[in-house]
Amino acid sequence: MANSTERSCSMLVFNDKPITAVEIREALEHGDAETKAAAMRKAITMLLAGEQLPQLFITIVRYVLPSEDHTVQKLLLLYLEAIEKTDPSGKVLPEMILICQNLRNNLQHPNEYIRGVTLRFLCRIKEEEILEPLVPSILANLEHRHSYVRRNAVLAINSLYKLPKGELLLVDAPELIERFLQQEQDLSAKRNAFHMLTSHAPERAVAFLFAHLDALPLWGDILQMAVLELIRKVCVAQPESKGKYIKIILALLQSSSTAVVYECAGTLVALSQAPTAVRAAANCYCQLLVSQSDNNVKLIVLDRLTELKDKHRDVMRDVLLDVLRALSAPNADIRRKTLDLALDLIDTRNIDEVVMVLKKEIVKTQSSSSDASDRGPEYRQMLVGAIHACAAKFPDVASSVVHLLMDFLGDSSTSAALDVVFFVREMCETHPALVPSVLERLRDNFATIRASRVCTCALWVLSEFSSTVEEVRAAIDTIAEGLGPLPLLPAPTADEGGDVGEPKDAARPAGAPAGTVGSKRPAVLADGTYASQAAVLEAPLPSAVGAAAAPNLRALLLGGDFFLGGVVAAALTKLVLRLRALGAPRAATNRAAAQAMLILASILRLGEWEGLPAPLDDDSRDRMVACLEVLARPSPETVKLWLDGCRKAFAALTEDKQSREAAEAAAESAKAVSQPDDLIDFSHLRARRGMSALEVEDAVSSDLARATGLAEAAEESAKRLNRVLQLTGFSDPVYAEAYVTVHQYDIVLDVTVLNRSSDTLQNLTLELATMGDLKLVERLQTHTLAPGASKVIRANIKVSSTETGVIFGNIVYEGGGVAERGVVVLADIHIDIMDYIAPASVADVAFRNMWAEFEWENKVAVNTSISDVRAFLDHIAASTNMRVLTPPRALEGDCGYLAANLYARSVFGEDALVNVSVEKTAEGKLAGYIRIRSKTQGIALSLGDKITLKQRGDS
Structure with a gap:
């Protein structure tokens, strides 16, 4: 915790080798230039650590001031910056006069480096008594031959002019800098001079800008950035003159510097709500989005575009295709943010173009060269989700994308394949006309599905939406092909420890020639045990022998996935019942029922085999047994439940989802709906009086902003009052309250401190500490408060993670009738995770x-x-x-x-x-x-x- 003797500093230096003042004095008195430089470094380190070394000042004046070494002179200036220059009453110490002559000599030194660093040093001096005798030398450096000296001289004049008595010390500084700006050729010096005029004499800066408006595109980027700063400042003070400055910004949009273009776009949006200006800013952002290779720049630009989207949705819809060009970036975060932005902007006018772009991108992901990294499946999943959202929002495009997406049912990414099959299921419910073609495509691609959850959903779609006899038979055949020949595993023979009474060819799979069973070979199971395998089944079984050539349903069942077995049983039962309901021939129905019961019996028999990785669970067994009972003895109530109940439940679920999405969309669009008594301002009917089209648009948008901005301002003021926290009591000598502003990565505390005593409080310091992933950025300055005076102290705190943090501390001061120092403990500030x-x-x-x-x-x-x-x-x-x-x-x-x-x-x-x-x-x-x-x-x-x-x- 800082104490009352510590002051604000521009840097903190760690010192692991402490040294005494006597050793430093000896090094300064008897050492060479290198030794003196090392001693000065030690002295500065001790000063920055809070040590006071008043005994060294005279030694430094005698032995360091006369040195000609540049390093020693630079360290001398750092030392002079760090030492205390005033007494407790605020008066300059008498010994400070000793350094004024040295500073004057440095300002007249023949070496430009000495002059330059001395001028930079003077920028950090706030005592007028030290600076007053140096004014003539500072002004003389404006005509130095080297640009390094001239640009630092302008900085020194700017800093001096900011002081309370600066206007008395430099009466004609604005005129002097204006003449300097007219003659100067160095870009940095011109930027510094223009910045000073912007701060202290903006009318002169405006006059210079309009006098050299034709040469503005040829100015360097740093000077163009200074022009933008001037425009922002002038437009805030004079809103009625925004039109002519916006035209200047539009001219700067053609700058070759990307930093200038980015600032121009931000300035345009901040100054004007006119559609032309916003469209120009959006085009600039889109250009930066494509031209810049840095991922951080792309993410920042996407954030700016998202902000534009919230207020200017119609303008952003016009540049949506340009935004989608950012999908070419390989970074997943950029792609995700681009897709999120695009999905918020699609409407009936651009949906076809957006879907076409997404279809091209998803086709690119199929080629092996499109994504060399492992990000391909993740990007494909994002595209599938985006197309799904487009089809759900605009059903007319569903027919053009559903067949394309079905090629990804067998995708290696289970998440992407699940998104596709869920999309197919929803489309079958909401678009009955697509059902026949979707079912045909699903049957064709069913063999490529290797994920269990995708298989379960696909089986449900096949069993629920197959509505004709041909579709039902084709669905049953598809499931049978997925299972392969029965039985699912060879039955043990007498040679392998089975029952002696079993026939020798019991191990032969259905449909295999009788003579192909005798040849066997050992196989290693998943648990490390051995088993024999018939030659006809030499094609590897996925879980049993570790290969992937078996049909998909068979492979998953051999892996112990008996939940899928229950889904297969339910699908076959539903298909057989629907076949009977459709009036198929009795022989065909019985044949289908017998085939389904044989498959269920084979799955149950497989569940009893001890070599499987996972045994058959009771729930799946009960489900398959129930399906067997329904197939054997169906009742009208059971048939109605199987054929109608499931479909009604899914229809209700889909309807509920659509109603919730519609309600959310309506609530979102209701924010932008105008009131019935709002004023309609027609720009074509507005009196132009020599105004350009852009100025008319800006005037119209300004009127609307003034008309609607009062409510927003009142709401913002109410929010601000709600975030004011009282830190001390009303009876404390110092009253303090804080306004907490939480940004994304930092917290700003504006602490208002009020002296309630009748004495002057000196060295008043706000001492803060944090708990959690919070970090205080800087040490706060000390202040002097007169009786009844107040001061706003700003503290910046960095946030590194989402975690509840606590800020605590106290206020330390001297005076107020207290012998030593007073301390007021502050209330804790809890930073809420919300x-x-x-x-x-x-x-x-x-x-x-x-x-x-x-x-x-x-x-x-x-x-x-x-x-x-x-x-x-x-x-x-x-x-x-x-x-x-x-x-x-x-x-x-x-x-x-x-x-x-x-x-x-x-x-x-x-x-x-x-x-x-x-x-x-x-x-x-x-x-x-x-x-x-x-x-x-x-x-x-x-x-x-x-x-x-x-x-x-x-x-």
Whole structure:
């Protein structure tokens, strides 16, 4: 913690070898230039560490001031910057006069380096008594032959003119700098001079700008940036003159410097809401997005485009195809952000072009050369999700993309394949006309599916939407081909320890020639044991012998996936029942039923084999046995349940999803809807009076901004008052309150300090410390407060992760009738994790993958006064700022039990997953657990603490 003797400094230096003042004095008195430089470094290090070395000053004046070594002179200036130059009353120490002559000599030194560093040193001197005798020498350096001296002389004059008495010391400084600017040729010197005129005499800077407007494109980038700064400052002070300055900005958009172009675009958007100006800024951002190779630049530009999208959606729709060119970047974050931006901008006018671009991109991912890294499947999954969103939002494009996407059912990325099959399932429900072609394509591609979850969904689609006899028979044949020849494994013979009474060719698969069974060979199973295999089955069985040439369903079943076996049984049962309902011939129906029962019996027989990696579970066995009973003795009620109930449930689920998406879209669009009594300003009917089209557009947009901006300003003022925290009591000698501004990666504290005593408080310091992943950027300056005076002290704190942090500290001061120093302890400032996380959506597959992958979990027991499970879930979602992913229809009912998933994403891109499992006990209270998972420990612990504090419902 800093003490009252410490002051603000521009750098901190670590000193691991302490040295005494006596040793430094001896080195300065008897050493050479190198020894003196080392001693000066030690002295400066001790000063910056808070040590006071008043006994060294005279020694340095005697032995260091006369030195001609450049290093020693530079270190001397650093020393003079670090030492205390005033007494406690604020007067300059008498010994400081000794250095004025040396500074004057340096300003007249024949070497330009000595002059330049001395002028830079004077920029950091705030004492007028030291600077006043040096003014003539500073002004003389404006005519030095070297540009290094001239540019630093301008900086020194600018710093001197900022002082309270600067205008008295340099009465004609603006005129002098204006003449200097007219004659100067060095770009840096001109930039410094123009910056000074912008700060102190903007009217002179404006006059210079318009006098040399034709040469503006030829100016260097740093001077053009200074022009933009001038324009921003003038337009804030004189809003009515924005039109002519916007034309200057439009001219600067043609600059060869990308930094100037970026600043021009930002300035345009800040100054004008005219469609022409916004369109020009959007085009600049799109150009930077494509031309820049730095990924960080691309991400920043995409953020600017996203900000434009929120206020100027129509303009951004016109440049949407240019934004999509950023998909050529190999970075996944850039691609994801580009797709998110594009999906928010699609409408009926550009949907066809956007889908065409996405189709081209997804075709590119099929080539091996398109993505040499392992990012190909991830990018393909993003494209599939984007096309799915487009088709769901605009059903007319579904027919043009569904067949293309079905080629990726067998994709190596399970997530991408799942997105495709879910999309196919939804399209079959919402677009009945596409069902025949989709089913045909699904049957053709079914053999390529190797993921279990994709197979289960595809089987459901085949069994549910096959509505003709031909489609049902083709679906049954497809499932049979996926299983391969029966039985699924060879039966043991007498030679292998089986029953002696079994026939010798019992091991022959169905359809295999009788003479092909006798040849056997050993095979190593997954558990390391040996088994024999018939020669006809020499084509490897996936899980049994570790190869991948077997049909997909067979391979998954041999791997122990008997949940898939239950799905196969349900699909076959549904297909056979539908075949009977469609009036197929009795012989064909019986043949299909017998084939289905044989397949189910084979799967059950496979589940009894001890060589499988996973045994047959009871749930899957019960499901397959139930299917056998339905096939053997179907009843009208059972048939209706199988053929109608499942379809109705899925239709209700789809309808609920569409209604929720429509409600969200309506709520989003309602924000931009105008009120019925809003003024309509027609730019064509507006009196021009010599104004250009751009100036007319800007005037119209300014009128609208003034008309609608009052409510926004009032709302912003209310938010600001809500974020003011009282840090001290009203009876304390010093009253303090803080306004906390939370940005993405930093926190700004504006602390207002008020002297409530009748004495002058000196060396008043705000001392802060942090707990958590917070870091104070700088040490704060000391201040002197008169009675009743106030001061706003700003502190910057960096944030490195999403974690609840605490800022604490005190105010230290001297005076106020206290013998030594007074201390006022401040109230703690708690930085809430809710400031960093926001509700977000994620696919169910991605949620499950993250839940399995994340290693940090925090388990919180339910302890609440709320008695309703749904009300408790709503309370948790509201208090944690998270989104409920579980559909509302799935949460309906009054069974006294509820399980739901919640999701949020932080500004750092971190994911927060929450699962709520709660039930109502017999006593009427709620019991259960809330599980939080995240990739980092901080967010899991902080979110758990937040839930613990807020879950009771009485706070």
